[in-house]
Amino acid sequence: MPLIVDPEQNEVKALADVMLWRRKSVLEIGCGSGRLSRRIAALGAIVHAIDPDPKLVRKARSGLPKRFANRINFRAGKAEKLHHRNEKFDVVIFAWSL
Amino acid sequence: MVDALRESHRVLKSDGLLIDLRPVAVQRRVGLTDDGAYRLRWRMPESFDDDRAADAAVAHVVRDGLFKPAGRERFQCYRLFDYLDDFIAWLIERDKIKTHGWLVRKLERELTKAETGAKIVVRSPLVLSVLKKLAGPAAG
Numbered sequence: 001m002p003l004i005v006d007p008e009q010n011e012v013k014a015l016a017d018v019m020l021w022r023r024k025s026v027l028e029i030g031c032g033s034g035r036l037s038r039r040i041a042a043l044g045a046i047v048h049a050i051d052p053d054p055k056l057v058r059k060a061r062s063g064l065p066k067r068f069a070n071r072i073n074f075r076a077g078k079a080e081k082l083h084h085r086n087e088k089f090d091v092v093i094f095a096w097s098l
Numbered sequence: 099m100v101d102a103l104r105e106s107h108r109v110l111k112s113d114g115l116l117i118d119l120r121p122v123a124v125q126r127r128v129g130l131t132d133d134g135a136y137r138l139r140w141r142m143p144e145s146f147d148d149d150r151a152a153d154a155a156v157a158h159v160v161r162d163g164l165f166k167p168a169g170r171e172r173f174q175c176y177r178l179f180d181y182l183d184d185f186i187a188w189l190i191e192r193d194k195i196k197t198h199g200w201l202v203r204k205l206e207r208e209l210t211k212a213e214t215g216a217k218i219v220v221r222s223p224l225v226l227s228v229l230k231k232l233a234g235p236a237a238g
Binding site: 097098 | 099101102103105106108109110111112114115116117118119120121152155156169171173174175176177178179180184188224226228
């Protein structure tokens with residue numbers, strides 16, 4: 001779909017104002033096709049991104065630029081039952097998913 | 099939603115942050131742009147039941163002592179669609195095509211009068227809320 005979301009990058013500016021993201025371990029819940037995941041990774045974070053829809057997860061993986069390959073991990077998963085150990089992440093983001 | 103927030107609390111480090119990023123519960127504005135200026139003419143009628151439920155869930159875990167509010171920022175977010183079909187696909191994805199047929203017809207009419215290359219623009223303010231993890235009631 002030819003679509004540009006947030007051409008002014010206001011979303012990234014707001015996220016950058018929250019903290020220094022470099023090397024932070026981030027869980028993104030509701031990643032969809034991975035648009036925000038890439039933006040967070042570009043700020044320097046290591047992103048574990050989940051979405052309940054396996055089709056969207058496959059789309060996110062297939063559209064992932066190589067430069068983010070070591071910085072973003074997409075998985076199918078639900079927010080109510082996370083498969084992650086206790087106290088693993090610096091940040092959890094609900095992106096349009098709460 | 100409360101279960102999801104509790105799970106988030108479990109996987110966050112002791113000084114971790116929870117960020118809730120979502121549209122503000124106001125009607126989106128829709129219009130056209132062909133010269134960099136956004137001419138927003140119509141409002142999208144929407145239900146905000148999900149937003150109220152999300153607000154209630156956040157209030158619940160704050161009341162339970164799992165998180166405390168640590169910041170909030172509101173900003174504008176635009177979506178630009180190259181073609182009417184893209185906008186229609188977006189409405190279909192959100193199950194809004196039946197209730198927004200009038201908007202598609204208005205955009206179709208306006209696009210025939212607009213400059214070549216005009217895009218459809220949707221403005222939706224977003225709010226980014228930051229919550230800081232607390233130890234929770236079990237830890238006293």
